[in-house]
Amino acid sequence: xxxxxxxxxxxxxxxxxxxxxxxxxxxxxxxxxxxxxxxxxxxxxxxxxxxxxxxxxxxxxxxxxxxxxxxxxxxxxxxxxxxxxxxxxxxxxxxxxxxxxxxxxxxxxxxxxxxxxxxxxxxxxxxxxxxxxxxxxxxxxxxxxxxxxxxxxxxxxxxxxxxxxxxxxxxxxxxxxxxxxxxxxxxxx
Numbered sequence: 001x002x003x004x005x006x007x008x009x010x011x012x013x014x015x016x017x018x019x020x021x022x023x024x025x026x027x028x029x030x031x032x033x034x035x036x037x038x039x040x041x042x043x044x045x046x047x048x049x050x051x052x053x054x055x056x057x058x059x060x061x062x063x064x065x066x067x068x069x070x071x072x073x074x075x076x077x078x079x080x081x082x083x084x085x086x087x088x089x090x091x092x093x094x095x096x097x098x099x100x101x102x103x104x105x106x107x108x109x110x111x112x113x114x115x116x117x118x119x120x121x122x123x124x125x126x127x128x129x130x131x132x133x134x135x136x137x138x139x140x141x142x143x144x145x146x147x148x149x150x151x152x153x154x155x156x157x158x159x160x161x162x163x164x165x166x167x168x169x170x171x172x173x174x175x176x177x178x179x180x181x182x183x184x185x186x187x188x189x
Contacts, residue, residue, distance in 0.1 A: 032103050040096040044089050051085035054078070075146025079167045083140055086169065129170070131187035136169035139186055145172075156188040 058078055062070050102108060123130070138144070145151050145164055151174070152161040160182045162174035172189065174182040 029103055033100055036096060036099050036103065040092055043092050047085050047088050047092070051081050054081050070146075070148050072143060072146060075148060076140070076143045079140045079146055082167075083137075083169055128185070128187060132171065132185045133169045135186035135189065136167070136171070139167060139172070139189075140169070153184055153189050155184045160184050 055078055058070070058074050062074065098108060101111075146167060147164055149164045150162070151164055152159060153172070153174070160174055162176040162180075162182060164172060165175050165181075166173040170186065172184050172186060174184065176182065
């Protein structure tokens with residue numbers, strides 16, 4: 001009686017062929033993807049390092065001065081550096097994603113139509129986020145308030161008073177006199 005082969009049995013050498021193709025992929029395409037990811041992470045880290053270094057330098061200048069509060073110009077420059085760093089990081093991530101798709105052989109030109117539909121859907125669905133970012137841009141660009149300012153903001157659903165701890169394109173973070181943290185989206189201020 002002959003033994004019947006199982007349906008999941010591999011032919012002799014098939015396992016070595018699969019492993020060989022995996023090693024070939026890992027040594028070429030996989031290595032290129034890994035290098036792009038590591039390069040992107042290094043660029044992002046460098047951007048963060050530069051922004052943090054600038055913020056530390058501003059803090060050191062303030063601590064060594066006789067000023068009670070930071071100047072409006074220093075607060076504006078810090079907020080502007082944070083916004084530029086965030087924007088550069090987003091650009092690096094987008095470039096990384098596109099490059100990895102190209103390395104994987106995904107036709108980027110074929111993604112133009114679905115990308116437009118997705119962009120329109122996100123545009124309608126993310127109106128609040130776009131509103132927050134545009135309002136945040138004008139808060140930073142017009143120097144309406146900055147780090148360390150004591151503000152009273154009229155926010156949708158009430159009022160928020162406190163010291164500004166952080167200003168980004170998306171939101172403003174306040175700390176009240178009682179120590180409570182308040183996060184207010186810029187589009188609702």
